[in-house]
Every structure is written in C-alpha cells, then in structure tokens.
Amino acid sequence: MKRYFTLLIILGSALGLIAQNDWEMVQSTVSKDIIKAHMYFLASDELKGRETGSHEGNVAALYLANQLRKYGVKDVPGTDKPYYQSIPVNKLSPPTSMEFKLGEQSTPSLIWLKGADVSKSAPLIYLNHGLAQDYEGKDVKDKWVVVRAGAEEEDNLQSAIGIASTKRKLAMEFGAFGLIEVSSAPERAWRSLSFYFNRKKTSIGELVDFPHVWVPSSDIDLEKVEGAAEASLKLEGITNEKLTSQNIVGMVEGTDSVLKKEFIIYSAHYDHVGTGKPDKSQDSVFNGARDNAVGTVTVLSMAENLAKFPTKRSALFILFTGEEKGLLGSQYYVEHPLLPLDKMVFCFNSDNGGYNDKTLATIIGLNRTTAARNIIDAAKMAGLRAIDDPAPEQNLFDRSDNVSFAAKGIPAPTYSLGFTAFDKEINRFYHQRSDQADNLDYEYLYKFFLSYVLSGRYIANDSKTPFWVEGDKYFEAGKELYEK
C-alpha cells in the first residue's frame, strides 16, 4: 500500500498533477551559492565599482543580459539589441576658468550648475528669487537673469539647491540667456558646494548649453545688482566625453489570460560609484556589494524563478544604470518606456545601503501601497519581519529609482536589507571601499532573497491589483495614470 502510494506521488508530480505552491517554487530556485556567485562577480575589484559609462560598468551589464538569456527570459520589443536599452551618456569636465562681472564687481568664485563654454556680456534683469510670479510682465529675452538663491519661504541651503533646476527651467522657458543666482551660503558651505558641483558631471540625453551658476553674495552685492545694466559671464575649458551606457531589460509573460495584461516591474540599479584615491590598505575600489549588487541579484533571482514558474501577471525586469549620478537610468526609462506605463501596475524596486538588523527586511514605502500584506506575509514565511521606512527624515523614498515610477503614478516601494536607523553600522559600509562581497552574511541574504521572490509572486498572483493607499502623495498621479 505504501509503495503504491509513493508511486502515485512520483507519477503525479511527473505529470504535474501535484502543483507546487509559491513557497516551494521559490525554494526550488533561490540558492545561497548562486547568490554568492553573482555577488562575488558584480562586486569584484575587476569591475572597478561599475561606474556609469565605464568599460567595467558595461561588462556588468553584459553579465546581467547574459543571465537573463540563460534563464530564458524574453527580450522586450524595442530594445537596441536583445536586453539592451542603450543610453547616450555625457561626461562633462568642469570649466578651467570662470568669472562673473557686474559693473565694478567681479568674482572668479563660481558654482557651475549647468552650461557649456560661454563668454558673453549682455543686459541683466534682477528677478527677486526667479520663481514663476517674478516673471510676470517682464521681458527677459537674451538677458542674464540675476536672482537670489532659494525661495522666500524656505531659505536653507538644501532647499535652495533642490529648487535650482525648477528655476533654470523657468529661465530657459522665458528665453533668458542664462541664470545667475546670488547665494549667501557661508564660506565653509561654499567650499563643499564648489567641491560637489565644480567637478566631472555625468548626464544623459541632450546636453544643456544654458549657463546656470551661483555667485557668492560676499563678492556680488545685491543692492548694486538692481541698478546695474550689464553683466558678463565667462566659463572656459569645459570638455565633453561621449559614452554609452544601458538599462538591461527582459520580460516573462503571465499565465492568466486576463491578468497577464498587467505587469509587475522588478527593478534595481546595477551601477555604483567607481574608484577613488587608494585608502590606507591601498584599496581604491568602491565595490558596491550592498549598494547595489544585492538589489541587482534580487532581480536576477526573481527573473530566474519567474522564467521557470511564471505568475498570473506578467513580469518586466529592469536593471538601471546611472542611479548614483542622479537616478539617470530610471528617469530615462520612464521617459522612453518600452511597454506602456499604464500597463505597469506595480514596481518592486530594490536598493540597499547596508543592514544592522538581520531579523528584518526594510521596505521603504511598505505601508504606502495595498501590497503591504503580501510583502509582510512573504517575509514572515522566510523568517523575517517586514518593516517600513525607519528614517523618514532621510527621505529615502524619493532618493532611489522607485520615485521615477511613483511620480508617474505607479505604486513603487523599495525593498532593502534590514535596518532600523541610518546609523554608524550602516555608514561603515555605505559608499565606502569596505562595501565588499566577502563581508556579507549569506545566511541572512538567503532569507532576504527568499522573502523578495516570494513577495513578488504573492503580488503577481493576487486577484486584487495593487494600488496606492488613499491619501498618499502619489495617489492622484496613480488615478490619473490608470484612469481610475
């Protein structure tokens, strides 16, 4: 009797009569050794920190495309070659000489925000803070627009930088020749600003020639700006190196005739910050194991699992370039989507700084979408507890690739290694040369990966389509996108 029963089971599974459940499917493909192998390659010294546009960054991309090929993941229509969404990259070097002159006043101490070489004297117009209302009834065509940095209501440095690109867009729209912001940032802050902005910049797509600089109020007196008629700006020695980078994409079609029209995006950035000066131990490579080989490999694990066991909904995998240069790859993707964005019902992004609690998976934006239950249940199954953003003051939700999708209305949390605060333990590895593949706990990673893949399966098989929780910052954008 017993033998007969065993035979039935063997026959049954051979014929696929005894269906595996999601948890069994996840366990059958996620493996600690496979995770390790990917990690040790992607975070190797040989890949020199996977900088966007670098040869090594492109080798990482090739590796990822080949993994998708091996799993049997399908190419997405519209790629440049299988699995490649190519992206033109500009690597600009800063001006070698700069000067701003206004009547008797002049300064070489400029912060270069945007623009190509220029040497031009032109009429100027002073426009308070340079916000929309300041342009009313003013003719700024072919003039230097001179404004005060920041905005009236929020005059701290960080928000002044945050609003700078909005101001630039306004000045460009109204036909100004360039934008000069006078900043009262203290000297120490000025030095950090100069270090941060007056160096090589990576951008994608069309180059912006429009000059946009900050000048210090200690050199340029605003009282005199209002009376002056002409100003001149000189930026010299800017060079542009044109490079190519790419997002890596692939898809798996869903099994349900209706739900397969909806896609779940599984995404992570694979780029990191490259190399720097050697430290005491002669290490110059920022390996980026946690940030973000871990996220990259979670997406690979998902792809491997779904190629073998597709879910009801379809899957789109995207591995972004350029995150560390300012979310470039994800922004490029949402502006040039390969599949209609309104068919993408959820983006399950993974990005990581490090971990300080191995009992957790930290999901930035966990409770902001209706998928929270699925993620919490999956984490529990894998032996972890899912928690939401423990450091809202860091504004992490709006600092990773998920926000490119969220801003379009797509529910998009970011799945991260367990952390309870952005503390010393995190900063020990975050953007450090020590962020390497050989100082990770792979027992913990294994659970973390099981939890991600199972979460994805639960969300993709759920009869209910995930959405933003009512009242969320991006709820209205979602309603608009999906015409709900």
Ligand SMILES: [Zn+2]
């Ligand atoms: Zn990073």
